[in-house]
Amino acid sequence: MSGGGLGILPYWAAIALLMIGLYTTVAHRNLMKKLIGMTVFQTAIILFFLLLSVKRRATLPILAGPPDAAAYMNPLPHALMLTAIVVMVATTGVALAILVRVHARYDSIEEDVIAARVATEHPDGPAGP
Amino acid sequence: MxxxxxxxxxxxxxxxxxxxxxxxxxxxxxxxxxxxxxxxxxxxxxxxxxxxxxxxxxxxxxxxxxxxxxxxxxxxxxxxPLPGRLRWAALLVVGTVGLALGAVTAALPPWGDPDTPAAVHVSPRYLTSAVAETATPNVVTAVLADYRSYDTLIETVVIVTAGLGCWLLLGPRSR
CATH class of the missing domain: 1.10.287 (Helix Hairpins)
Structure with a gap:
């Protein structure tokens, strides 16, 4: 595994993906689109951490010889990001379940439509069942 | 590569x-x-x-x-379709955050540098001791299932909680 000649450009790729995800969660009113943006954002964070694990002239963190730390890349971001992916899928699953319930209740997954229906059903505020 | x-x-x-x-x-x-x-x-x-x-x-x-x-x-x-007003507000937010992150990135060491704190501080300890302590050549597996096994165990609690949440939201008793 080589590395080093690219300077800080790989980090900018991660930032670009982060910003695409952030834009989607802020700009879109469709709840599914917001979830898609959240997924892009989360994978970009994981990409950033994995970029940090790379060392020049180092190979995969699977030991095949004397344990020389400089010859293998940093295994800690890999282990932590494995956990992050599983948590990411768990949160997406719960979010999708809420999405299905919201659609069953308000017949829409557009934020503004849902807000308008809540306002007509509860003129005194969104409180209540 | x-x-x-x-x-x-x-x-x-x-x-x-x-x-x-x-x-x-x-x-x-x-x-x-x-x-x-x-x-x-x-x-x-x-x-x-x-x-x-x-x-x-x-x-x-x-x-x-x-x-x-x-x-x-x-x-x-x-x-x-996307309302135009929201689009400009979002672009403003994204531009500000993106520029801030880009500015901070300039202080990071060059990508792939083997002498960064991330590469020399804690991780060599795992790389040099994993085989002796856990008999696992794959250090990622050693960290995940041995050094941080409580973390991985409690991660399954997260999965169970998420599954329980989905069941409560969509299951037969949810209506």
């Missing part, structure tokens, strides 16, 4: 991400997001994070796409 190939992969990742957020049809957006996930897994494999790449390909790109398709089947694949 050459640097130019990695640079090309990183640049190409932006394409499916932009397609997924631009698609008017939510079914198309979900499938494109699946493609983005697989491209991301490929990039991680190229970076040397093979365990993470496998997991992303199976649960990140695979399972997430299936769950999203299942949710789309029970809701709708149509979406309303």
């Amino acid at each position: 050459s640097e130019s190939l990695l640079a090309a992969l990183l640049a190409l990742l932006v394409v499916p991400a932009l397609l997924a957020i631009h698609a008017g049809d939510l079914l198309l957006a979900t499938l494109t997001l699946g493609g983005y996930g697989f491209a991301m897994a490929l990039t991680w494999a190229a970076l040397g994070a093979v365990d993470v790449a496998f997991t992303e390909a199976v649960v990140g790109a695979g399972a997430t796409t299936v769950l999203m398709l299942a949710a789309l089947l029970r809701t709708t694949r149509r979406r309303s």
